[in-house]
Amino acid sequence: MNASSDTMTANPQALEVLQGFPGTKLEQLYRQPSTALAVFRRMLPHLAKTIVMAMLYMPNPFLASDLDAWIRPDAVAEKEQALLVLTSLHIMSTSLQAQGPRAYILGKAFAKSLRQALTGSGEHKSFGVPCRPPGNDVVDVKTLDDHARRQWEDILYYMVGSTTVGVEGQSHISDATKSLLELGNFVDKRGRITQTGFTFLLQEVNAQVWSLLIVYLNRAPELLKMDSVDILSFIFMLGSLELGQGYSTANLSSTQKQMLDDLGDFGIIYRPSLKTPIFYPTRLATTLTSDASALHSSAAAPTPTFDTGLAGGSGAASKGYIIVETNYRLYAYTESMLQISVLALFTRLTMLFPNMVTGRLTKTSVQRAIAQGITADQIISYLAAHAHPQMLKSTPVLPPTVVDQIRLWQIEGDRMTTTSGYMMIEFATEAEYRDTVEYAETVGLLVWKSDAKRCFFVNRIEQIRSFMSNRRAARA
């Protein structure tokens, strides 16, 4: 699969959004220690974290030549990747001394906030202000989990409900959430699920929450006159809160108070009543910036696996329920309509029993799913992630024949692979071409090249551009 997904603990969507922010806004964001810490923990590749840590208490700019000496020659690609992320997030910049060798410095606001976050100093209150409810009316974790699960599953129900007969009318989500799903292009104007929606549905809960929050972040500023910096810093703050602890709404900005209602609808926070100035983050919120899994993966059974799933306390993964045989037959031990409708997206279901459904993966059913925008890899990873404990005893978990066949069915429908990007042409010299193409290859952007025609194709251009101007500057 994608090689970068290993080294990046980050959520790629969230990272992209941040990279799209102008420097001044990022600077504003980094004034909150909770944000700086969350960005550091969740958005940076490992090597970038190491570099930031090393530079955090460095009084002087860090020479580029020193940095190069730290990095092993075979890890140049990782170094470039780390530097690119750091500079695009405005965490690190090249020192602005006119003379002298190239050196790096950390952004002032980011460094200060991260130091505060690590040492717990300052009076910033950015990690929330815990408070006790009046009359000792403590809300327990189970209530929070119930609330989160109910709200989130309602959203998912609403989305799959449009494809399967018999699930309709079961979800009760607010109009604001409905229009948000529409704005995010997860469902179309008539409430029918779209291609983006399918992809959304098969993601991990954590990625789903992020997807939805990002739509919110993109749309709320224009629709509700909210400040995007406020929204984002609140999201990052939620990620640093503690499950089961109540927090005061008193020190929130007006935008953030407005958000409480919407986040309550998503099940990300819980408010016992609208009158008391207190809110509780649910598991959906507290796992936003950590690696722990929220609830369990997309279609969790509301009743049967509920106890096994969440009573463990640490958000342990739910028990799998899918058995796939080498003859493409599929048995799913579930009563959840949500899980069944997700399966129905790519399986031909034949029989429904009180505690299980049976069906078969067929060429038609899989290709129908693929035509709707689900990829073979998504289907396979969904089946693997929800495999029954009996299946987990064998390695590989899924029968290889089935996995291969699903992939082949996809290829069959899609006879050409397309990559959008940029064709680089008209290099003046052979050396210029060779250096640039080698760089593109090391950073993993190269898709196709022709040495004879002296041109090559990359899927992203920003990095190539900066490499070429650096190269020119170095020559001059």
Place this chain on the structure above:
Amino acid sequence: MVKALKGVLVQCDPSIKAILLKIDADSGNEYIIEDLDEETLFVKESKVASLKEKLKVTLRETVRENTDSDSE
């Protein structure tokens, strides 16, 4: 001076490429910017979806597929 052209790289079998070239020729070179090598074409970004659609139609007309894999 180096130039960067925006577009879509299409990689496929030579047989599929032949069909794509024919579609392009029939429509008056609406799709393809450059024929790169045996398995690669450089295509206008705005036209990719319609090219895919036309390829599907052509394949459906010409290739007869075994459709009884669904039987229980």
